[in-house]
Amino acid sequence: MTKELVLGIDIGGTNTVWGIVDARGHILSTGKISTKGHPNPETFMQALHTSVKAGASVELIPQITGIGIGAPNGNYYSGCIEFAPNLEWKGVIPLKDLSEKHFQIKTRITNDANAAALGEMQYGAARGMKDFIMVTLGTGVGSGFVANGALIYGHDGLAGELGHVIAVRNGRSCGCGRKGCLETYTSATGVVRTAQELLENYQGKSLLQNVPLSSKEIANAAEKGDELSIQIFDFTAQILGQSLADAVAITSPSAIILFGGLAQSGELLMKPLKKYFEENLLSIYRNKVQILSSQLPESDAAVLGAAGLAWN
Amino acid sequence: MTKELVLGIDIGGTNTVWGIVDARGHILSTGKISTKGHPNPETFMQALHTSVKAGASVELIPQITGIGIGAPNGNYYSGCIEFAPNLEWKGVIPLKDLSEKHFQIKTRITNDANAAALGEMQYGAARGMKDFIMVTLGTGVGSGFVANGALIYGHDGLAGELGHVIAVRNGRSCGCGRKGCLETYTSATGVVRTAQELLENYQGKSLLQNVPLSSKEIANAAEKGDELSIQIFDFTAQILGQSLADAVAITSPSAIILFGGLAQSGELLMKPLKKYFEENLLSIYRNKVQILSSQLPESDAAVLGAAGLAWN
Numbered sequence: 001m002t003k004e005l006v007l008g009i010d011i012g013g014t015n016t017v018w019g020i021v022d023a024r025g026h027i028l029s030t031g032k033i034s035t036k037g038h039p040n041p042e043t044f045m046q047a048l049h050t051s052v053k054a055g056a057s058v059e060l061i062p063q064i065t066g067i068g069i070g071a072p073n074g075n076y077y078s079g080c081i082e083f084a085p086n087l088e089w090k091g092v093i094p095l096k097d098l099s100e101k102h103f104q105i106k107t108r109i110t111n112d113a114n115a116a117a118l119g120e121m122q123y124g125a126a127r128g129m130k131d132f133i134m135v136t137l138g139t140g141v142g143s144g145f146v147a148n149g150a151l152i153y154g155h156d157g158l159a160g161e162l163g164h165v166i167a168v169r170n171g172r173s174c175g176c177g178r179k180g181c182l183e184t185y186t187s188a189t190g191v192v193r194t195a196q197e198l199l200e201n202y203q204g205k206s207l208l209q210n211v212p213l214s215s216k217e218i219a220n221a222a223e224k225g226d227e228l229s230i231q232i233f234d235f236t237a238q239i240l241g242q243s244l245a246d247a248v249a250i251t252s253p254s255a256i257i258l259f260g261g262l263a264q265s266g267e268l269l270m271k272p273l274k275k276y277f278e279e280n281l282l283s284i285y286r287n288k289v290q291i292l293s294s295q296l297p298e299s300d301a302a303v304l305g306a307a308g309l310a311w312n
Numbered sequence: 313m314t315k316e317l318v319l320g321i322d323i324g325g326t327n328t329v330w331g332i333v334d335a336r337g338h339i340l341s342t343g344k345i346s347t348k349g350h351p352n353p354e355t356f357m358q359a360l361h362t363s364v365k366a367g368a369s370v371e372l373i374p375q376i377t378g379i380g381i382g383a384p385n386g387n388y389y390s391g392c393i394e395f396a397p398n399l400e401w402k403g404v405i406p407l408k409d410l411s412e413k414h415f416q417i418k419t420r421i422t423n424d425a426n427a428a429a430l431g432e433m434q435y436g437a438a439r440g441m442k443d444f445i446m447v448t449l450g451t452g453v454g455s456g457f458v459a460n461g462a463l464i465y466g467h468d469g470l471a472g473e474l475g476h477v478i479a480v481r482n483g484r485s486c487g488c489g490r491k492g493c494l495e496t497y498t499s500a501t502g503v504v505r506t507a508q509e510l511l512e513n514y515q516g517k518s519l520l521q522n523v524p525l526s527s528k529e530i531a532n533a534a535e536k537g538d539e540l541s542i543q544i545f546d547f548t549a550q551i552l553g554q555s556l557a558d559a560v561a562i563t564s565p566s567a568i569i570l571f572g573g574l575a576q577s578g579e580l581l582m583k584p585l586k587k588y589f590e591e592n593l594l595s596i597y598r599n600k601v602q603i604l605s606s607q608l609p610e611s612d613a614a615v616l617g618a619a620g621l622a623w624n
Contacts, residue, residue, distance in 0.1 A: 129467075130467065131464075131466050131467040131471075143562075145562060145563070147459055147460075147462075147464040147466070147471070148459075148460065148462050148464065148465075150459075150460050152443075152459040152460065152464075152562075152563055152564075153460075153564070154443050154459070154563055154564020154565065155441075155442065155443040155564060155565060155566035156564060156566075156600060157564075158564045158596050158597065159443075159459070159562065159563050159564035160561075160562065160564075161561040161562075161564075161594055161596075162561065162562065164561050164594045165558040165561050165562070166554065166557075166558055166592070168481075169480075169481070169554070176594055176595065177595065178592075178594070242478065242481070245478075246477040246478055246558070247562060249472075249473040249474065249476050249477050250455075250457060250464075250471065250472065250473075250474065250477070250559060250562055250563070251457070251464055251466055251471050251562070252464075252465070252466020252467060252468060252469075252470045252471035252472075252473075253466065253467060254467035254468075280478070280490075282473055282476045282488055282490070283488065283489065284470050284473075285470065288468065
């Protein structure tokens with residue numbers, strides 16, 4: 001039987017992963033190539049096309065009706081990757097056009113966090129929701145806002161930069177050139193900065209004093225009851241809870257869905273986060289907005305997100 | 313010739329104004345009744361119906377195809393006014409049902425700021441825009457967010473409370489029970505609070521030292537070159553510019569439209585506001601987002617906004 005399928009492509013700084021996905025989120029075929037080391041975007045797309053042709057069963061490819069690409073700084077409206085700091089390609093890369101040229105299939109592109117939101121809406125924790133906020137807590141903090149059942153791209157395709165709302169006025173320096181961005185506190189690297197700051201003046205003993213600091217190590221230590229590590233999660237939850245409460249006042253979602261390493265630290269983050277979130281909400285929103293973890297397996301989420309864009 | 317018309321109704325704390333409006337924003341007939349002094353919402357609606365029947369030319373009424381009501385705490389989804397602090401009616405008032413019962417015309421209801429956004433989109437500064445933010449600077453601060461050409465109501469009809477994002481952490485006490493809400497700084501009353509705070513320790517001479525403080529008086533004094541008053545506008549613009557820059561990072565609008573007394577103080581507010589706004593924007597948004605004043609005449613804006621809801 002012929003099914004309608006889509007090709008989801010996740011372009012990361014290191015690897016590009018593709019998957020052929022059905023409407024229920026089953027990945028029927030998958031593969032990857034290195035994102036790095038291609039002379040130019042054109043040869044990258046050739047290599048990607050070759051990988052899909054070689055890797056996918058021959059009967060699947062004709063059933064692909066759409067391609068979705070999640071990429072850093074991917075712009076839905078322009079179809080381009082625009083000035084992505086973590087890719088070798090500089091400037092504006094017309095990725096949608098390149099994909100349509102090589103695959104001869106209609107292609108849509110957006111950034112990673114927007115793709116994640118569409119993936120959750122199609123296959124994950126946001127099924128059936130029309131108003132929610134997706135927040136990705138990774139090396140940076142990304143977000144995708146869905147309202148009235150549609151992703152908010154903004155007038156120029158650049159909406160949803162929750163990682164760059166100012167969480168602390170005149171706070172930590174951010175890579176964007178400003179100060180106090182949410183990302184500098186609640187990304188994996190932000191949590192490590194918190195650890196460094198707190199360790200500096202810490203008089204007690206902590207498991208963190210003898211390990212290379214990473215958000216994973218901090219989570220491990222917190223799980224073993226390490227006080228300083230628990231304090232780090234508490235501080236992170238406070239900053240995140242405050243900023244999420246402000247975001248709720250704008251779009252009034254039914255849920256906020258968290259994705260990424262920190263979101264997987266379970267109650268370590270969730271428990272204090274829910275407390276600070278509720279404390280900071282305007283009363284009309286209290287006890288109405290769920291905070292959920294992504295329901296997509298981490299290894300497949302990016303491809304499923306990109307696939308969600310193709311269905312959308 | 314028969315035209316399609318709508319009835320826009322603006323329910324304020326003191327008066328309720330209605331207008332029969334055509335698709336181009338001409339108010340063909342208008343009238344008002346007191347919002348106060350009715351035994352209950354049912355008798356209020358009877359009085360309103362009577363006022364429209366008595367006030368409008370007899371040929372207009374059959375041409376009305378929809379009713380839009382802008383009301384404090386009006387909820388689009390429930391069709392009710394919910395716990396409006398400034399109205400005599402307490403609790404939840406099923407205004408949409410009452411209107412449809414008396415007028416026998418399909419009715420929609422929303423809050424004042426959302427109605428203002430729809431009015432600007434239908435008749436004013438936001439014609440042709442699909443992504444913009446409406447901000448009303450009055451006794452309080454209200455807002456309506458439009459994305460993908462549609463008002464963001466949120467999952468429960470309560471979206472768009474920009475007046476209650478936290479502008480200053482642990483800042484001024486707000487009527488909502490929290491601290492530092494934008495409204496406590498950039499509403500007309502917030503500006504007066506700023507004046508009071510600054511006057512307390514002011515060593516110089518100011519025109520504000522001998523007048524009853526109001527945002528109008530402060531604007532008058534600033535226009536005459538009063539230094540303290542100019543400083544008050546600068547401070548207000550800084551707080552507003554910071555919060556608007558954060559809002560842009562969420563919905564990436566093409567414009568922000570300001571309405572209300574403060575918005576009408578022209579360059580006094582606009583000049584410093586644009587400066588602080590641009591300074592606080594993430595670089596990808598800089599020089600892309602217009603800040604505009606409402607294009608609707610103040611006296612008609614509320615009725616035109618409510619009419620916009622009926623067309624929408």
